[in-house]
Amino acid sequence: MxxxxxxxxxxxxxxxxxxxxxxxxxxxxxxxxxxxxxxxxxxxxxxxxxxxxxxxxxxxxxxxxxxxxxxxxxxxxxxxxxxxxxxxxxxxxxxxxxxxxxxxxxxxxxxxxxxxxxxxxxxxxxxxxxxxxxxxxxxCLGVPGFAAWVGIEVLAEPKPGSNVFISAASGGVGMFAGQLAKLRGCRVIGSTGSDDKVKLIKEEFGYDDGFNYHKETDYDAALSRYFPNGIDVYVDNVGGKMLEAVLNHVNKFARIPLCGMISQYNKVWREREGVRNLLNMVGKEVRMEGFMVRSHLHRFGEFAAAMEGYMKQGKVKSxxxxxxxxxxxxxxxxxxxxxxxxxxxxxxxxxxx
Missing domain, CATH: 3.90.180.10 (Medium-chain alcohol dehydrogenases, catalytic domain)
Incomplete structure (x- = not known):
């Protein structure tokens, strides 16, 4: 030194x-x-x-x-x-x-x-x-990886074959959430901000497919195409119009971990986009749960051991x-x-x- x-x-x-x-x-x-x-x-x-x-x-x-x-x-x-x-x-x-x-x-x-x-x-x-x-x-071993792990492993717990949707899929949380869901045997679709990022999540992070939300002006129609059998898990990093569209496609007992709502951070709360179809959660018995990683710090050691192992085995990339x-x-x-x-x-x- x-x-x-x-x-x-x-x-x-x-x-x-x-x-x-x-x-x-x-x-x-x-x-x-x-x-x-x-x-x-x-x-x-x-x-x-x-x-x-x-x-x-x-x-x-x-x-x-x-x-x-x-x-x-x-x-x-x-x-x-x-x-x-x-x-x-x-x-x-x-x-x-x-x-x-x-x-x-x-x-x-x-x-x-x-x-x-x-x-x-x-x-x-x-x-x-x-x-x-x-x-x-x-x-991977920091806040983004831990947030992805809590969202998938602790709150969503998807079963093999589940249909999983992740917004901001190429971002710090999304790239790990998608890979963790794939390790559970899920079908995983992501939304990103460019065609290059769609290619990235498919080729590097193993997503089954994805779409560019700038090109898909009708989120509801896009989700109908990508999830003909509905959505079982949605890891929300965006909020707003995307969250509202997802609630039109959730399956019964779907789980929605709320990690963040980046589309709303730069707005005062009175100007943030409301979600008009929350009633869908009632009939479908959906569980939507916000979380902060600090509330799960007692499991950080378990997370770190798992993620470090995945990285060394080449099962998770960053x-x-x-x-x-x-x-x-x-x-x-x-x-x-x-x-x-x-x-x-x-x-x-x-x-x-």
Whole structure:
């Protein structure tokens, strides 16, 4: 490990003003440079000084920028404070005997800053001898993979031969949800934002078929073609019109895990699209259930063991879109809402790790 100075300049992202609607811009998120002491006597006991290596860009981050409790996240970012995200860092100074300089660690709420000093609780060490790449700890073995696993394995539990539909199928959650459903012997169809992504989910992630929702202007008609025998499981990452269309095609006792509703995040709640046919849930006895992965953390070890095994056996594949430099955070976040990415969006803070 190279020498780290006792004092460094660190760039960090902070929330300058709340973004009530639309994709956040440079009016809302700003990058500033601060001087930070990493000297041993400047670090409190029980804290770590970290160099940020990778940061995960997830849609839920948007919900923390409104200044409101909007039904998705309970702790909005505070104005002028550094924002946090799921990330990987390297320990450069330690005031906790459980961590040493050079350790690579994972944390769900790491400051989006080149360097930081933080309390050492909730950190997990990453085995330096692992064959899994560090970005995959933020995708397959991170929040997206865990969300997909909870949706399929815990809430939906599809039987072999079940008809499974997954929206945002080439995204961070969707790519894993589809593969997990295929491992259960299901017929899996996905919706994506381009023809290239339809090809991707079929050829790389094993989906049986898929459609481009930009071309299919009538979702109801599209689902009639792809699901002539109805839908048994729908993993919802989109909400809005897609969810409404799905409810016209569900089978009896269908299950709908609600992972997210990305089509609605940039709208104030009064302008979000309502679902008019919820009555279909009554007659079909459908179970629709929202979930947050934090409520299932007691099963994270089970998930990690299963997914790591699948990856090593080549049964689950991941695709990560790596953007370079902490300065790319704002554009990276915007890209999540533009259908411009394949797979999981991750920032590599330094050119080399």
């Amino acid at each position: 190279g020498e780290i100075c006792d004092e460094v300049e660190s760039r960090e992202w902070y929330l300058a003003s709340y973004a009530s609607e639309g994709v956040p811009t440079s009016d809302h998120l700003k990058l500033r440079t601060v001087r930070l002491s990493l000297a041993a006597d400047a670090i409190p006991d029980g804290h770590l000084a970290l160099e940020l290596l990778f940061v995960s860009i997830d849609p839920y981050l948007r919900s923390r920028m409104t200044g409101l409790l909007d039904g998705l996240h309970s702790d909005p970012y505070q104005l002028n404070q550094v924002i946090t995200a799921f990330g990987i860092g390297k320990v450069v100074r330690s005031k906790n005997s459980e961590f040493e300089e050079g350790d690579i660690v994972l944390h769900p709420f790491i400051p989006v800053a080149e360097y930081c000093v933080v309390k050492s609780h909730m950190f997990k060490k990453i085995d330096p001898n692992t064959a899994i790449s560090l970005p995959d700890f933020l995708s 695709r990560n879109k790596i953007n370079l430099g902490i300065h790319s955070f704002l554009d990276s976040l915007a890209s999540v809402f533009s259908s411009s990415n394949d797979g999981k969006v991750i920032i590599q803070v330094k050119p080399r790790v």
